[in-house]
Amino acid sequence: xxxxxxxxxxxxxxxxxxxxxxxxxxxxxxxxxxxxxxxxxxxxxxxxxxxxxxxxxxxxxxxxxxxxxxxxxxxxxxxxxxxxxxxxxxxxxxxxxxxxxxxxxxxxxxxxxxxxxxxxxxxxxxxxxxxxxxxxxxxxxxxxxxxxxxxxxxxxxxxxxxxxxxxxxxxxxxxxxxxxxxxxxxxxxxxxxxxxxxxxxxxxxxxxxxxxxxxxxxxxxxxxxxxxxxxxxxxxxxxxxxxxxxxxxxxxxxxxxxxxxxxxxxxxxxxxxxxxxxxxxxxx
Numbered sequence: 001x002x003x004x005x006x007x008x009x010x011x012x013x014x015x016x017x018x019x020x021x022x023x024x025x026x027x028x029x030x031x032x033x034x035x036x037x038x039x040x041x042x043x044x045x046x047x048x049x050x051x052x053x054x055x056x057x058x059x060x061x062x063x064x065x066x067x068x069x070x071x072x073x074x075x076x077x078x079x080x081x082x083x084x085x086x087x088x089x090x091x092x093x094x095x096x097x098x099x100x101x102x103x104x105x106x107x108x109x110x111x112x113x114x115x116x117x118x119x120x121x122x123x124x125x126x127x128x129x130x131x132x133x134x135x136x137x138x139x140x141x142x143x144x145x146x147x148x149x150x151x152x153x154x155x156x157x158x159x160x161x162x163x164x165x166x167x168x169x170x171x172x173x174x175x176x177x178x179x180x181x182x183x184x185x186x187x188x189x190x191x192x193x194x195x196x197x198x199x200x201x202x203x204x205x206x207x208x209x210x211x212x213x214x215x216x217x218x219x220x221x222x223x224x225x226x227x228x229x230x231x232x233x234x235x236x237x238x239x240x241x242x243x244x245x246x247x248x249x250x251x252x253x254x255x256x257x258x259x260x261x262x263x264x265x266x267x268x269x270x271x272x273x274x275x276x277x278x279x280x281x282x283x284x
């Protein structure tokens with residue numbers, strides 16, 4: 001990691017609670033992270049630090065916010081759905097501000113007890129996500145480029161696209177494929193896509209070049225990467241007066257592969273919770 005100071009996971013607890021309140025009590029990870037960044041006034045340098053520069057993937061801020069959510073969930077203030085939506089539960093809605101040191105001590109004590117009893121098979125939803133994402137990223141970076149393009153082709157088909165084809169011809173402006181997206185059986189859009197199997201961040205120049213190749217050839221553009229996008233890239237993708245380009249970063253890509261079970265198998269583990277009813281024995 002470079003010398004840029006990134007806020008610690010515990011220092012982001014109260015801003016994260018505020019972010020979810022600002023969003024109406026619930027939000028996606030992307031929405032929550034974006035709001036926390038605004039609340040804390042983080043600089044571009046801070047939000048662009050990668051958690052693992054050698055592999056790409058999530059930024060350090062995203063990684064630490066994952067642990068922030070985990071601690072607040074274990075402390076009993078947050079809940080999350082299988083669709084990646086996080087929300088304040090009843091206790092969380094009653095809290096204005098928390099003592100982060102108390103939260104950290106409480107959750108770490110839970111973890112110590114869990115390790116001793118070895119019954120915590122559900123240890124940290126966020127921790128599990130981070131682990132499988134790192135493994136999946138290694139796989140994606142190791143496969144053949146043409147295989148990665150075919151994977152995106154399959155993913156688009158699973159997402160509702162039709163007539164998806166991989167082109168990948170040299171001199172084609174970086175266009176890797178095209179397809180048709182139909183909405184409600186009434187409207188359809190010609191979409192071209194580009195795949196960037198990168199470890200690092202994709203900048204605004206890549207988005208501009210892709211838009212130049214897309215003009216006059218499609219209604220929409222889709223740029224997919226295993227890495228991240230810089231803030232400038234996001235701004236360029238939604239620039240006023242220019243055709244919008246949708247961006248899918250590495251974290252979103254891996255969540256989609258998980259959702260559609262494309263090389264990612266999810267197993268639900270049930271944990272038996274046994275308690276002793278002492279009062280029952282007294283009735284004998």
